[in-house]
Amino acid sequence: MHPQEFLNMATYLDSLTKNPNQTKLLNPEIIRRTHVNRSYYFLYHTTRKALLEVMTKDNQIESELTTARIKLHEIFQHHWTLIKFYEDLAEILKQETQNTELADLAEDVSFALKTYKILRELADYHIDIHNPKKVKHKIDFLDPTKTPTTWNLLSINSLQNRANEIITKTNKLFKDLSEITLIWYPQIIRDILEKIEFQLNTKRKRTS
Amino acid sequence: MSKDRVIHDILADQDIEIAKPRSQFQSPSRLARSPVVERSYPYILFNFLKNDFVFSFNRNIGIKDIFLSTRKELTRAEIKLQDFNKVKQKLQEVFEKELNVKPESIEPHTSPEDGEQEIIVTIKIEATEDPFREILKLHKKLREIDWELAKKVVILPAE
Numbered sequence: 001m002h003p004q005e006f007l008n009m010a011t012y013l014d015s016l017t018k019n020p021n022q023t024k025l026l027n028p029e030i031i032r033r034t035h036v037n038r039s040y041y042f043l044y045h046t047t048r049k050a051l052l053e054v055m056t057k058d059n060q061i062e063s064e065l066t067t068a069r070i071k072l073h074e075i076f077q078h079h080w081t082l083i084k085f086y087e088d089l090a091e092i093l094k095q096e097t098q099n100t101e102l103a104d105l106a107e108d109v110s111f112a113l114k115t116y117k118i119l120r121e122l123a124d125y126h127i128d129i130h131n132p133k134k135v136k137h138k139i140d141f142l143d144p145t146k147t148p149t150t151w152n153l154l155s156i157n158s159l160q161n162r163a164n165e166i167i168t169k170t171n172k173l174f175k176d177l178s179e180i181t182l183i184w185y186p187q188i189i190r191d192i193l194e195k196i197e198f199q200l201n202t203k204r205k206r207t208s
Numbered sequence: 209m210s211k212d213r214v215i216h217d218i219l220a221d222q223d224i225e226i227a228k229p230r231s232q233f234q235s236p237s238r239l240a241r242s243p244v245v246e247r248s249y250p251y252i253l254f255n256f257l258k259n260d261f262v263f264s265f266n267r268n269i270g271i272k273d274i275f276l277s278t279r280k281e282l283t284r285a286e287i288k289l290q291d292f293n294k295v296k297q298k299l300q301e302v303f304e305k306e307l308n309v310k311p312e313s314i315e316p317h318t319s320p321e322d323g324e325q326e327i328i329v330t331i332k333i334e335a336t337e338d339p340f341r342e343i344l345k346l347h348k349k350l351r352e353i354d355w356e357l358a359k360k361v362v363i364l365p366a367e
Contacts, residue, residue, distance in 0.1 A: 053227045082321045087359065094355065104348065107359075111347055114326060114362050115340070125320045132291060140367075149339050149365035 002051055002119045003163070007044035010035050017144070032207045033123040039154050040120035046163040047113060048076050050170045051085070055189070058174065064186035070193050079117065082198050086110035088192045089173075097182045110165050116162070119154065183204050237334050251276055298357065299329060305347055312366035324347075330366035339365055 013035040017028055017196040052072055055061050063070065076082050090106035093099050122139055152158060177185040296314045303311045314328045319325070331346070333339045343363045351358040 078322075080324055081318075083324075105350065107351060108344065108348075109343065111362070112340070115364070117319075117341070118326065118328065118362055118364070121317075121319060121321070138367075147365075147367040149333050149367060152337060152339050153365070156335070160339065160342060161338055 002046065003042055006038050006045060007159065007163075009158070010042060010159065011097075013038065013158060017173065029141045031034060032144065035141060036123035036139070036154055037120050037160050040116045042159060043113060043116050043162055043166065044079060044082065045053075047166050047170070050167045051082070052090070054170055054174045058178070058186075061189055064190045065193070066192045068190050068194060070197060072193070075193060075197055075200065078200065079113075081111050081200060083113050083117070083197055084199075085192060086113070089188070092149040092183075092188055092192070096188075097180055099180065102173060102176055102180075105169045105176075109169055112162055113127065115153075119150070135185040152202060240275065246258065289324045295357070295360075296325065296356075299327065299361065302350065302353055302357070303331070307349055317362070325360070326362045328359050328362050328364055330364050 013031050017035065018030050018127065053074060055065070076085075084160045086106045086109045090103040092111065093106065094103040123141070138147070139150050239327050241354060295312060300311060303309050309331050311331055312332060313329060314329050315324045317328045334341050336342060343365070347361070
């Protein structure tokens with residue numbers, strides 16, 4: 001699905017909860033939980049699309065990955081791989097190039113994804129509903145006015161800002177990467193992806 | 209031209225199948241085709257190493273990745289329970305002294321899907337339209353202080 005479709009769904013669900021007449025008919029808690037879910041998926045798919053576009057457009061990365069027979073689409077089907085890619089890239093940039101500005105860009109994307117992923121897990125796995133006293137970082141799905149700042153994070157404007165930031169940061173990251181002479185960036189990307197692919201296969205073996 | 213060569217050519221012209229030496233017969237079984245030495249244990253071990261380990265070397269993955277591919281290696285951040293109290297204490301100090309923010313709570317979070325672990329730090333944030341900008345500013349400061357620690361931390365608003 002296109003990222004915009006997830007945003008459209010989130011917008012629709014958000015509008016449903018703001019309409020008291022309709023909310024009475026439907027289950028407001030489920031609507032709000034689904035809204036959080038769709039919000040995360042919008043950001044995940046936006047990041048994935050931006051990353052795949054920028055990588056496939058770059059001939060040097062493309063040829064490096066073709067040689068290594070790395071299937072990008074398969075690797076980034078898993079949420080943790082996307083977060084791990086940005087985290088590992090940030091780590092390498094910080095260690096090998098001492099370029100904290102670029103490392104920060106990668107870490108920013110990873111941090112945004114992690115934040116919204118946790119919000120989604122709180123919504124999807126009902127983590128706070130069974131034991132609300134124990135978990136302090138709960139989102140109130142029944143009465144959003146009780147947790148207004150968290151719901152501001154999930155507002156459509158906030159989500160669009162996040163998506164724009166992620167796209168801008170990913171594009172800038174890859175543009176600046178190609179200008180660094182200290183490292184051969186396609187090799188760095190290949191190394192990260194090969195390691196992730198290896199870990200992905202090991203995880204699969206363990207779960208099968 | 210030898211006598212054998214002439215007979216071979218005549219048979220070939222008449223489209224008659226020429227018998228091949230027994231060693232050239234292709235058995236459907238791969239095991240039957242392989243020499244006896246290949247079926248021995250050292251060869252099985254060699255095949256195992258070749259398929260499971262040497263393959264990895266070809267893919268530019270170091271020996272460290274293969275032998276240390278334990279559960280710890282498979283997660284981005286794993287915090288042992290006994291270490292968590294130390295991490296919590298350190299985070300508390302960093303937030304209060306360096307970032308001038310008092311954390312409301314510091315709790316470990318394990319993803320129910322992929323088992324990845326994070327530390328959720330909740331802090332009071334001024335009511336803004338987009339609180340994430342405030343959160344990100346704090347996280348960036350935390351990265352400057354301790355990058356490794358910041359990698360494990362996710363900041364959420366305390367309500």
